[in-house]
Amino acid sequence: DAGITQSPRYKITETGRQVTLMCHQTWSHSYMFWYRQDLGHGLRLIYYSAAADITDKGEVPDGYVVSRSKTENFPLTLESATRSQTSVYFCASRYLREGDSPLHFGNGTRLTVT
């Protein structure tokens, strides 16, 4: 089925561990994004990508790493997880950078860092 999928849906990890959240889209959208959602903050942009091999920082990039070797995949890695990174993470893609082209979201990953 066409769409954007995230895995895992839930993840519990310990402080200091590395964890990778996966994101895969089947639309061949150029633009992809990682957001984190926290109560009282809405959605904040972590990283974005305009195309394969082109990535850049968003509003809250510290502690995160991304890569995009293929158009359809955009994994997010927490190099050394901290409790402040406990959050719900959303991957999204977009056909066009501008206009009324909406963001299409995955179903999110709830990450708990203990």
Next chain:
Amino acid sequence: AQTVTQSQPEMSVQEAETVTLSCTYDTSESDYYLFWYKQPPSRQMILVIRQEAYKQQNATENRFSVNFQKAAKSFSLKISDSQLGDAAMYFCALNNGGSQGNLIFGKGTKLSVKP
């Protein structure tokens, strides 16, 4: 800097009644787009409605409509004939046309629907 403000953290409405969710924004762009997204307890983010700043006519999608006041930088969402399934978190978002291509989101309004 572009900002989006949702001043109502929580709202409540009786089933079949009408409710309006507020959103104000700030941008220096003359052309931009605004969106409302719905997030039910399933966590899924669902596009509800979108509006182009250059269009005078307010967007409508079935029971959902917006009141877009460009001069006041206001973009409120009206839900008519509220249903139990409308209970969700609602996010207002701005496309500022920047190089990132991302949307800037408000903090959300949690809507409860009473039977």
